[in-house]
Amino acid sequence: MEEPPIVVGVSGASGAPIALRVLRALSDAHVRVALVVSDGARTVLREECGLDEEALRPWASESYPDADLAAPIASGSVPTRGMVVVPCSTNTAAKVALGLADTLLTRAAAVHLKERRPLILxxxxxxxxxxxxxxxxxxxxxxxxxxxxxxxYYLRPKSVEEMTDYLAGKVLDQLGVTHHLYRGWRSGSG
Ligand SMILES: Cc1cc2nc3c(=O)[nH]c(=O)nc-3n(C[C@H](O)[C@H](O)[C@H](O)COP(=O)(O)O)c2cc1C
Known part of the structure; x- marks a missing residue:
């Protein structure tokens, strides 16, 4: 039987390159991904990466429109390995904290909270x-x-890409997915 997917929600905060890196790393690790991209994220994706939502789809095994509240990931009856909202806008954080679930992304996050599954923001x-x-x-x-x-800074990153790899690696650490995105701290290793 196939392993359940990890839900990746991309919302409209700055940091779209981190979402791209997380998606690539999960794909490299052969992890199934259910992807949902908010309207706000589409704008940021264009501004920061010059990409549209379709460019993210090849990295996901399934993807759903944010308006599709009947998608499988809107229901607690469908198993997942957890969810990450990357990047997470203050708007999305507010909605999830208040239990508002009027989009698929916020509904999926609410499901992860109620089912006590991993949720990383x-x-x-x-x-x-x-x-x-x-x-x-x-x-x-x-x-x-x-x-x-x-x-x-303690790892003395040499580029934005290195910092992005590090942040994506921290996300994968939380999801329990093995990666080689960054090397942990060793005194004098910089
Ligand atoms: C280029 C750009 C960068 C943004 N950066 C942030 C940010 O870092 N944090 C944030 O909370 N909102 C940021 N916003 C605003 C959100 O995109 C906006 O509040 C949007 O309504 C969020 O919608 P969502 O939560 O459905 O994705 C940014 C918007 C743009 C266009």
């Missing part, structure tokens, strides 16, 4: 408003992992 925003901090605290208390897209 990757916000990029800075500075963070008090209201977003409250939402992220709520999500953390509910069991989600808030994995902020902050650069690993």
């Amino acid at each position: 990757v916000p990029r925003e800075t500075p963070l408003s008090t209201i977003t901090l409250r939402h992220l605290t709520t999500l953390s208390e509910l069991g989600a992992v808030v994995l902020v897209a902050s650069p690993p």
